[in-house]
Amino acid sequence: MGKILATASAAVAVGCSIGRRIVLHLAHEHPERFRALIGLETAAHTDAYYDLTWLDRPDVHGGMVCAGVVSGLLAPTAPTAERWETLWHYMQSGPGVFKGDLHFYMIDGDIRDRVDQIDIKRCPLFLLTGEYDYSCTSEGTVDVAKRTGATATIMQGLGHFPMSENPEKFISYLLPVLEKIRALKS
């Protein structure tokens, strides 16, 4: 990570879900390292709205239950092939991996107490959130935007996994943001 940060000053980092929480941490701790940061499905914190203990126990099929936990987060309009590819990603991880990811998502990555310290003058921050996402809600994104001055866009017809559940629709939201970043400075 240190090597990446040392060479990334011309880069734009994009993170989704757990990745966008990392984006907020980068915006807070290493803003000078990036040309811009983009958070997909951004909120400063997510309360546990399901029972994580089901994700890692020997009597339950981990792949099936991990996919089950996230399946409702996709927009109902996601194309079938992309929907199942997204769920297939969640069926792949080893025992306990997704549970650990969600521990970061809900506990270790909680950045509510530092969001106000993010300075978008040091690194522009853009937020894109799918309207069907009930894990990182539109309200959670607007809250981060208000507290940081970041630009927020709610994406119609998309859920929590915009880049994999409906890439064609997502790119129509991402490209204008990249154009804005290109226009900011050369």
Added chain:
Amino acid sequence: MIDKIAGLVNADSRLVRRGRFVDTTFMIAIDDAFTLLCIQEGRVTKVTTGPFITPDYSFCLRASRSVWEKFWQPLPPL
């Protein structure tokens, strides 16, 4: 919708496969209209409309008709 539910569920091969270990009877309540649905190996095998005196079921999903009708739209409102 209730009169079509068995055909819709049983024609959805992905749903039936996902529910292949489900064997239960549950109730759907639309206002005060009650229906028992029997599920065997993920398929709806029996739909019985009330009223009932002492119905036997594992769980009940209750909502008003207006809520069910919103939920049963091809693309429910957010």
